[in-house]
Amino acid sequence: MSKQNLLLEIGLEEMPARFINDSIAQLAAKVENWLSEKNIGFTNIQAFATPRRLAVLVNDVAERQEDSHEEAKGPARKIALTPDGEWSKAAAGFTRGQGMTVDDIYFKEINGIEYAHVKKFIEGQETAGLLPEMKQIITSLNFPKNMRWADQELRYVRPIKWMVALFGQEVVPFSIAGVSTGRTTYGHRFLGGKIELDSPESYEEELKGQFVLADSEKRKQIIVSQLQKLEEENSWIIPVDEDLLDEVNNLVEYPTALFGKFEEEFLNIPEEVLITSMKEHQRYFPVKGKDGGLLPIFVTVRNGDQRHIDTVARGNEKVLRARLADAAFFYREDQKLKIGTALEKLKNIVYHEEIGTLAEKTARVRKLSSLICERLGLDSETIQHADRAAEISKFDLVTQMVYEFPELQGIMGEKYALQKGEHPAVAQAINEHYKPRNAGDGPAESDAGAVVALAEKLDTICSFFAIGVIPSGSQDPYALRRQASGIVLTLMNKNWNIALETLIGLSLNLVSQAGLGKRSEEESYKDLIQFFGLRLKHLLQERGIRYDIIDAVLGGGLRSVPGVIERADVLQEHVNAPDFKESMEALSRVLNIANKAGVMGDIDPELFENEHENKLYSRYLESAREEEDQIDAARFYHLLLELRPAISAYFDHTMVMAEQQEVRENRLNQMAALSALIMKFAKVNDINVK
Numbered sequence: 001m002s003k004q005n006l007l008l009e010i011g012l013e014e015m016p017a018r019f020i021n022d023s024i025a026q027l028a029a030k031v032e033n034w035l036s037e038k039n040i041g042f043t044n045i046q047a048f049a050t051p052r053r054l055a056v057l058v059n060d061v062a063e064r065q066e067d068s069h070e071e072a073k074g075p076a077r078k079i080a081l082t083p084d085g086e087w088s089k090a091a092a093g094f095t096r097g098q099g100m101t102v103d104d105i106y107f108k109e110i111n112g113i114e115y116a117h118v119k120k121f122i123e124g125q126e127t128a129g130l131l132p133e134m135k136q137i138i139t140s141l142n143f144p145k146n147m148r149w150a151d152q153e154l155r156y157v158r159p160i161k162w163m164v165a166l167f168g169q170e171v172v173p174f175s176i177a178g179v180s181t182g183r184t185t186y187g188h189r190f191l192g193g194k195i196e197l198d199s200p201e202s203y204e205e206e207l208k209g210q211f212v213l214a215d216s217e218k219r220k221q222i223i224v225s226q227l228q229k230l231e232e233e234n235s236w237i238i239p240v241d242e243d244l245l246d247e248v249n250n251l252v253e254y255p256t257a258l259f260g261k262f263e264e265e266f267l268n269i270p271e272e273v274l275i276t277s278m279k280e281h282q283r284y285f286p287v288k289g290k291d292g293g294l295l296p297i298f299v300t301v302r303n304g305d306q307r308h309i310d311t312v313a314r315g316n317e318k319v320l321r322a323r324l325a326d327a328a329f330f331y332r333e334d335q336k337l338k339i340g341t342a343l344e345k346l347k348n349i350v351y352h353e354e355i356g357t358l359a360e361k362t363a364r365v366r367k368l369s370s371l372i373c374e375r376l377g378l379d380s381e382t383i384q385h386a387d388r389a390a391e392i393s394k395f396d397l398v399t400q401m402v403y404e405f406p407e408l409q410g411i412m413g414e415k416y417a418l419q420k421g422e423h424p425a426v427a428q429a430i431n432e433h434y435k436p437r438n439a440g441d442g443p444a445e446s447d448a449g450a451v452v453a454l455a456e457k458l459d460t461i462c463s464f465f466a467i468g469v470i471p472s473g474s475q476d477p478y479a480l481r482r483q484a485s486g487i488v489l490t491l492m493n494k495n496w497n498i499a500l501e502t503l504i505g506l507s508l509n510l511v512s513q514a515g516l517g518k519r520s521e522e523e524s525y526k527d528l529i530q531f532f533g534l535r536l537k538h539l540l541q542e543r544g545i546r547y548d549i550i551d552a553v554l555g556g557g558l559r560s561v562p563g564v565i566e567r568a569d570v571l572q573e574h575v576n577a578p579d580f581k582e583s584m585e586a587l588s589r590v591l592n593i594a595n596k597a598g599v600m601g602d603i604d605p606e607l608f609e610n611e612h613e614n615k616l617y618s619r620y621l622e623s624a625r626e627e628e629d630q631i632d633a634a635r636f637y638h639l640l641l642e643l644r645p646a647i648s649a650y651f652d653h654t655m656v657m658a659e660q661q662e663v664r665e666n667r668l669n670q671m672a673a674l675s676a677l678i679m680k681f682a683k684v685n686d687i688n689v690k
Contacts, residue, residue: 002063003061003062004063004167004168005058005060005166005167005200005201006042006057006061006131006166006167006200007055007057007058007164007165007166008027008055008056008058008137008138008165009048009053009054009162009164009185010054010055010138010160010163011160011161011163011164011185011186012053012157012159012161013052013158014051014052015052015157015250016145016157017051017247017251018144018247018250019144019157020049020050020054021049023049023054023141023143024054024216025047026141026142027047027054027138027141028047028056030140030141031045031056031058031134032045034133034137035061038130039065040062040066040130041060041061041062042058042060042061042062043060044059044060045057046215048214048216049214049216049250050212050219050250050252050253051250051251051252051253052161052253053185055164055203055214057203057204061167062127064124064125067122067124068121068122068124069119069121070119070120070122071118072094072098072117072119073110073115074090074091074105074115074116075088075090075091075094075115076113076115076116077113077115077116079091080094080105080116087102087105091105091116094116094118095118098118099120100118100120104118104120105117106118128167128170128172131167132173132174134165134172134174135174135175138163138176139154139176141156145157152178159177160176160177160179161179161186162179162182162184163176163179163181163182164181164183164184164197165181166183166200167200168199169198169199171183183196183197183198184196184197185207187207187209187210187212188211188253188254188304190304191210191211191304191305192210192212193210195207211253211305212253212254213254213255216249216250219252219253219255220246222255223245223248224245226255226301227257227299229257230257230259230299234259235289236289236297237287237288237290238286238288238299239285239286239288241279241285244279247283248283248301251301251303252301252303254303254304255301255303256301256304256305256309257301258299258300258302258312259287259297259299259300260300260314260317260320261298261317262298262320262324263296263321263324264296265328266296266324267296268328269324269327270411270415271294272408273331273405273408274286274324275294276405277320277324277327282300282316282319282320282323284298284299285298285299286298287299298316298320300316326404327401330400330401330403330404331401333400334399334400334401334412334416337398337399337416339392339395339417339422342395342396342398343359343362346358346359346397346398347359352463352464352467354467355464355516356514358394358397361463362390362391364459364510364511365390365393365452365455366387366391366455368455368458368459368506368510369389369390369454370383370386370387371506372506373386375498376451378451381425382425382447382448385423385448386447386448386451386452388422388423389426389452390451390455390456392413392417393413393433393452393456394413396409396412396413399412399416409434410430410431410432411431413427413431414430414431415427417430425446425448426448428449429448429449429451429452430452431449432444432446432449433449433452433453434456435486435490436489436490438482442489443486443492443493444490450494450496453486453487453490454487454490455507457484457487458503458506458507459507460483461480461483461487461507461531462508462511462524464478465519465528465531466511466518466519467517468518468519480531481535484531485535485538485539488535488539488561491560491562492562492565495562496562497560497562497563499558499559500536500559501529501557501559504532508525508528509521529558536564537550540564540568543565543568543569544572545569546572546575548687548688549568549572549575549682550568551686552682552686553567555682555683555686556679556681557680559680566632566633567633567636567682570633570634570636570637571687574637575687580689583644584684584689585689586643586647587643587644587647587678587684587685588685588687590647590671590674590675591678591683591684591685592685593656593668594668594671594672594674594675596657596668597668597669597671597672597675600669600672600673601665603670604666608666609654610653610654612646612650612652613650615649616646616647619642619643619646620670620677623639623640623642623643623677624673626639627680636681637681640677640678643674647674654667
């Protein structure tokens with residue numbers, strides 16, 4: 001079967017850099033899925049993306065669909081045949097609809113019932129006749145934000161300016177928003193010109209000749225190489241932030257790295273301010289010396305070649321100089337602000353109209369921090385540092401520097417706190433209470449910082465749940481999922497064995513005392529347990545824990561995060577052990593019978609009728625006493641395994657549901673007590689041991 005290459009390009013006004021990676025991934029995936037669904041063969045797909053275009057080149061596309069056979073299911077035998085064995089009208093109608101006859105029917109059994117089937121031959125169509133359907137691929141792309149333009153009804157990321165659709169040397173005809181496909185594309189907006197493409201395979205080289213590097217990965221490697229060359233030539237270190245590199249790469253079609261300078265006096269400003277100003281506001285790479293110190297130099301990447309490079313550098317220097325001058329002014333002004341004055345200002349800043357001011361939130365966080373310290377049994381010095389950090393944790397939000405650079409909240413709080421004479425541990429905790437700030441950030445390292453981080457995030461989540469703001473689907477405007485994951489990671493990192501249920505209860509109680517919320521405390525608590533359970537489930541999935549083991553360890557309650565992880569790891573480690581199946585079945589039998597017990601009552605050994613009841617009770621008491629000493633998960637697991645012989649013997653010689661009521665209830669109480677111990681480890685009857 002002969003083959004042709006296929007090119008599809010969407011030419012646009014400049015797209016936001018942050019939209020491009022996802023958009024081109026969508027386009028490539030949708031084209032691949034469409035070709036597969038249409039049974040059209042191809043070798044591979046190359047993706048191209050710049051600020052002004054999204055394109056795919058599909059190599060070796062078959063000129064015809066592959067022929068296929070399709071099986072169609074019809075009515076059941078008793079409907080397809082009349083009582084006298086003739087074909088019914090239903091059978092005739094079914095085959096006629098498939099372009100077949102009743103002579104083509106055969107029967108297949110499905111779930112114990114025979115159904116009529118036919119197998120029909122489908123001849124492949126010409127690919128060229130199907131390709132105009134790819135119009136729907138383009139219009140189906142999703143973007144974070146869309147716009148309309150002129151009198152067009154289509155909502156899209158940016159106005160479509162041109163489209164190329166070539167199959168071999170032929171144009172695939174269709175139109176979108178008044179723009180028709182053709183073979184014309186365009187080079188760099190200022191350095192390039194119009195290009196008439198003869199074939200799809202010439203696409204990348206033709207664009208390169210017009211100052212467009214269409215392959216984003218190749219373009220990124222060129223940027224990296226240029227940065228490395230500047231490092232080598234000048235004995236610099238240019239720290240490359242991958243997110244910044246991606247954004248810069250998606251801002252240019254023809255990259256040329258250059259550097260500029262700023263006045264050394266600006267180095268008196270905290271390094272974080274300079275770097276944030278360069279990276280976040282100007283998309284510049286900071287430059288450091290071999291000693292790791294920041295230099296009064298920046299590197300940027302222009303969208304163009306070497307022409308007039310000095311003029312471009314001077315223009316960037318001028319822009320950055322103005323930015324840094326503002327930062328220097330803000331920094332000087334902030335030195336005049338006293339922490340007490342800043343805290344007073346928090347009383348006038350509304351955190352959320354239904355939750356209250358920042359001052360009120362800070363007060364709750366301070367109380368919760370104290371309660372957490374108490375439950376953890378931390379030393380008096382840590383408690384003191386956590387209390388002060390919680391009290392002043394938000395004071396930097398009223399500084400001019402954080403107002404201008406919100407990314408520096410906490411960071412400036414630490415620096416200003418040190419300048420005001422606060423203890424270094426308090427200053428560190430102010431910074432750390434925002435951690436982890438993002439997916440690539442780690443949790444708080446200090447105990448004081450971790451306590452305030454837990455309290456701050458718990459208060460945020462519980463407050464929003466109390467007023468009915470709960471994440472659903474992709475909607476999470478207050479990043480509550482990220483904050484919950486931060487709580488889980490912090491507890492895991494610190495190895496703190498405090499139950500999540502306890503933390504949620506403490507925070508909800510403070511929220512309730514503050515008179516917040518439209519929902520009952522019980523209703524919010526139930527939703528919060530489920531919410532945090534999903535975060536733990538996600539964490540365990542990332543660790544490669546089997547799905548049924550995840551259900552088992554979470555089915556016994558959330559309790560402490562390190563404990564959940566340890567129990568899951570132990571079960572995963574032993575799941576293929578020779579005695580695992582028998583042990584889990586014995587323990588599961590206890591859980592299943594205990595479900596009939598209702599409310600657990602006291603166990604009366606005087607009502608035991610055989611030695612196996614006594615023996616199981618003795619083993620239970622020994623195990624329960626040892627578990628109360630907070631043994632590790634591995635020991636707890638083996639403790640439960642050691643109960644198996646006694647459990648098996650008990651069931652071999654004891655009828656739990658005895659006729660005598662008090663004996664029956666006593667035995668059910670014993671099962672309930674043993675079940676409660678097992679559930680502290682895991683809901684083992686959720687584990688698939690088949």
